[in-house]
Amino acid sequence: MSIDHTQMQELLHAYADGELDVVRGQEVEQHLGTCGDCRRIEEQILALRNALTSDAAAYRAPAHLRKNVRKALRREAKESQISWPSLVFAAGAICAVLFLTTALFENTRATRNTIVDQVIGNHVRSLLATHLVDVASSDQHTVKPWFDGRIDFAPTVRDLSSDGFPLKGGRLDYLDGKTVVALVYQRNKHPINLFVAPVPAKQDTTPALIARRGYSLYHWIHGEMEYWAVSDLNQTELLEFANLLAH
Numbered sequence: 001m002s003i004d005h006t007q008m009q010e011l012l013h014a015y016a017d018g019e020l021d022v023v024r025g026q027e028v029e030q031h032l033g034t035c036g037d038c039r040r041i042e043e044q045i046l047a048l049r050n051a052l053t054s055d056a057a058a059y060r061a062p063a064h065l066r067k068n069v070r071k072a073l074r075r076e077a078k079e080s081q082i083s084w085p086s087l088v089f090a091a092g093a094i095c096a097v098l099f100l101t102t103a104l105f106e107n108t109r110a111t112r113n114t115i116v117d118q119v120i121g122n123h124v125r126s127l128l129a130t131h132l133v134d135v136a137s138s139d140q141h142t143v144k145p146w147f148d149g150r151i152d153f154a155p156t157v158r159d160l161s162s163d164g165f166p167l168k169g170g171r172l173d174y175l176d177g178k179t180v181v182a183l184v185y186q187r188n189k190h191p192i193n194l195f196v197a198p199v200p201a202k203q204d205t206t207p208a209l210i211a212r213r214g215y216s217l218y219h220w221i222h223g224e225m226e227y228w229a230v231s232d233l234n235q236t237e238l239l240e241f242a243n244l245l246a247h
Helices: 005-016 022-032 036-052 063-079 084-128 140-146 235-245
Strands: 167-175 178-187 190-198 208-212 215-222 225-231
Touching: 005 022, 005 036, 022 036, 084 167, 084 178, 084 190, 084 208, 084 215, 084 225, 140 167, 167 190, 178 235, 190 235, 208 235, 215 235, 225 235
Parallel strands: none
Antiparallel strands: 167 178, 178 190, 190 225, 208 215, 215 225
16 A cells, blocks of 8 residues: 555654554555655654753753743644745754743752852851851941952941841852852841852842752842852741842
8 A cells, every 4th residue: 555745744753763563564665665755854853852862961841831831832833834844944943042041940940059068068068167257246237348359349248237137247268159248247146158259241030049958048239249148037027138238
């Protein structure tokens, strides 16, 4: 039984996956020997399958991204008269974008996790080594000038004693390979390390909670500065502290 061109395009995926019986497989091979269009489709199918089954790191895309891709494919198929080769190519292009977007998302998340670990590590070391501050003072006008000439940016230093978070001092620290400011506050004998570093050309964000290893962290951006507040203080009071500085 011969296979017409339309049926052939429907069988190419099964053929590429080795799912056809011997007779039908031979008929497909004969057709591919004479039809350049179908050979190109087969090559695209094989290239897409190789990309999907390669040994490269694979990550599952966020649910909203997968949903949007599926909706776009259904809408395109319904509204347009697309040839089978074009549809295969479009699907391959969308998959490539999907993989790239997901990889970038995962890379950003991995980088953020690394920084979170460093923030916690720096906080713990400052307590264990009894090197909480390089300049010990509750006066913001004493702490802020101490950083002059030691860093290439000017952090905002505020005394929050009237709000229940007295300033204890500051020090230099390292985060993500860069020198940063560490301001130290306290709440009911719970030290709070506030790490500050410049982050140009980024919009302000509200404090976002990250809880890990028994510590709470709030991260936000304000006035082209990036802030990490970390402590074993309860999350409600630490958020109160972060909100005082984020506005």
